[in-house]
Amino acid sequence: MNKPLTVALPKGRVLEQAQRALADAGLNLRLDVDDRKLRHEAPEGTVLVMRNHDVPKYVELGVAEIGVVGKDVLEEAAVNVYEPVDLRFAACRMSLIRPAGETGPIRRVASKYPHVAARYLAGQGIDADVVHLAGNVELACISGLSDAVVDVVETGSTLKANDLEEVDVVFESSARFIVNRAALKLRHARLKDLIDRLRSGVQ
Amino acid sequence: MSDLYTRWGYQPVDLPALEVYDATHPKAEQAFTLTDPTGGLLSLRSDFTPAVARYVAAHEFAAGAPVRLQVSGSVWQAIHPDVGRTREFHQVGVELVGVSHERADAELVYLARETVRLAGLTPRVELGSPGLLTALMHEAGVPHDRREALAFAIDRKDVSDVERQLAAAGIVGPTADALLAMPDLYGPVERIDEAERWAAGDASRAQLRHLRGVIDAFDDPSELLLDLGMARRHTYYTGITFRAYTPDFGQPLLGGGRYDGALLPYAAGFSLSLERLERALGAPVSEPALDGLAVDDQVADRLRQAGFRVARSIATDLDGVRREAERLGAKWFAVGSEIHAIALDINVNAIEAAAQGRDA
Missing domain, CATH: 3.30.930.10 (Bira Bifunctional Protein; Domain 2)
Incomplete structure (x- = not known):
């Protein structure tokens, strides 16, 4: 039963931090230098490197048993996985953003996170259309495409530079360690140990 | 699977796929709805349980006695179709109604285990x-x-x-x-x-x-x-x-539980999707339509008379027939009257005897 684990990790900054957190918890996944490779075989596990929005799906379907991904992406994907550890890094806020001082009605909201935006608006009783954009969503607000945007805010410098402000925080986000539901049950000894170590690492 | 449930005393029932739309249905938000000519709102069943509850309510079963029912058929869920999630799938389920007891729950868990075993998987x-x-x-x-x-x-x-x-x-x-x-x-x-x-x-x-x-x-x-x-x-x-x-499959095969008071005073059951079971098996669940392949027509006829389901092969060379048999899910194939086994549990001698027209 001690088969190596398959791990889904997102490209970019989180990749390195996730690797470090997993290594500190005893799971060493040395990645090859060639960063064009999509699949890396290490003695302790196979790493699949992908866009962050794809991580939840790979883990839900069990192609990867475990993964690391931001809570923002996880909320948008609304998948059936376990998220037993808040790894605390890659902290940001999912926020409602408008041009500074704007108080008019919200009729249209742009977001890279259409499900999150729709759920938030419904919860607030705001009847607005959601426009799904691929990136730089703040531009929608500045250009008049939308009255507001729902997006992640890290430092707030992009907002300041474009004369935008955070009107409301939808939720706080950070990187999460996620586990396929069946894998946690069928390989509980191995995964419980990893979860315990990851948790004591963030204490 | 239906045989298993029948042997355990679960009576098969045929239930309608069209239902009057009910907003209080536990899966109402997943129901496909349609209207009849008078404007009445109908839905396609998104789960068997409400129909089972109506069936039980409409039939006079002895009070306090357990009622065991099994259902099988298509259900439709208005969800976003995705890998491993289709809007139409075939559901099989059992319901144990009228009692709320440890022994009733244990029976269902036991049947759940037997169901997975019957499919040839480790439960x-x-x-x-x-x-x-x-x-x-x-x-x-x-x-x-x-x-x-x-x-x-x-x-x-x-x-x-x-x-x-x-x-x-x-x-x-x-x-x-x-x-x-x-x-x-x-x-x-x-x-x-x-x-x-x-x-x-x-x-x-x-x-x-x-x-x-x-x-x-x-x-x-x-x-x-x-x-x-x-x-x-x-x-x-x-x-x-x-x-x-089951080991090495990332999704649950079957699920259920006790839902006293939700639709019926006392009820518990479970259901599974045949499509998901099929994916776990990695091959169609349905039995192959034949037992063996034969090159020679006379041999094929003798085997058919002996009760085997035998198709003529298109290929005639040994390797070609073997590949054809494997693709068709046949358990063995005959070249001349010589039987070659594909499945492990084949009594080659007995089949060969039939192929040659003699008693085993």
């Missing part, structure tokens, strides 16, 4: 108890409007979120610690012992005793798994729930 049946979680939330004084979010966090095993939510609700002390412990109480069934210290109230103790009773009904509980953090649909399921897994 791992996992037990949980939304009833226990509801009792613990009640005993901790979690306000009703916070229970859904808390149960969802417990179900995701997001302990840091459970902690935040309990703090926000001002719940501290042993009852809060009990709720915090549940997401991590999973694994071998013996871990139920660790739950004893957390079940302090009458309701939670009764739920735990019941769960233990179900586990004790098994001779070999090592085949069972436990997860006391299973909180999915905790307002619907009132006692135990269970799921069946």
Whole structure:
């Protein structure tokens, strides 16, 4: 039963931090230098490197048993996985953003996170259309495409530079360690140990 | 599978696929709806349970006696289709209605295990108890409007979120610690012992005793798994729930539980999707339409007379016939009157005797 684990990790900054957190918890996944490779075989596990929005799906379907991904992406994907550890890094806020001082009605909201935006608006009783954009969503607000945007805010410098402000925080986000539901049950000894170590690492 | 349930006394029932739309249906938001010419709203069944409840209500079964029913057919769910999730799928299910008892629950868990075995897979049946979680939330004084979010966090095993939510609700002390412990109480069934210290109230103790009773009904509980953090649909399921897994397949094969009072006073059951089972098997569940392939027509005829289902091969060379037989799922093939086995459990001599027209 001690088969190596398959791990889904997102490209970019989180990749390195996730690797470090997993290594500190005893799971060493040395990645090859060639960063064009999509699949890396290490003695302790196979790493699949992908866009962050794809991580939840790979883990839900069990192609990867475990993964690391931001809570923002996880909320948008609304998948059936376990998220037993808040790894605390890659902290940001999912926020409602408008041009500074704007108080008019919200009729249209742009977001890279259409499900999150729709759920938030419904919860607030705001009847607005959601426009799904691929990136730089703040531009929608500045250009008049939308009255507001729902997006992640890290430092707030992009907002300041474009004369935008955070009107409301939808939720706080950070990187999460996620586990396929069946894998946690069928390989509980191995995964419980990893979860315990990851948790004591963030204490 | 239907044979298995029939042998256990589950009567097959035919239920309509068209239903009058009911907004209180537990899966109403997933129902495809349509209108009849008078403007009445109908729905396609998205789950068998409400139709079973109506069937039971319409028939006069003896009070207090268990009613065992089995259903099979298509269901339709208005969800976003995706890998492993289709809008139409074939559901098979059993319902044990009219009693609420450990032995009834154990019977269903047992049948769930046999179902997976029958499909040729190794069963791992996992037990949980939304009833226990509801009792613990009640005993901790979690306000009703916070229970859904808390149960969802417990179900995701997001302990840091459970902690935040309990703090926000001002719940501290042993009852809060009990709720915090549940997401991590999973694994071998013996871990139920660790739950004893957390079940302090009458309701939670009764739920735990019941769960233990179900586990004790098994001779070999090592085949069972436990997860006391299973909180999915905790307002619907009132006692135990269970799921069946099989090694190296990332999704549960089957799920069910006890839902007393939701649609019927006492009822429990489980269901599975044949499509998912098919994916777990990695091959069609349906039996291949033939037993063997034969090159020679006379040999084929003799084998058919002996009761085998035999098709003529298109290929005539040994390797070609073998490939053809494998593709068709045949268990053996005949070149001349010589039988070549593909499946392991083939009595080559007996088939060869039939091929040659002599007694084995």
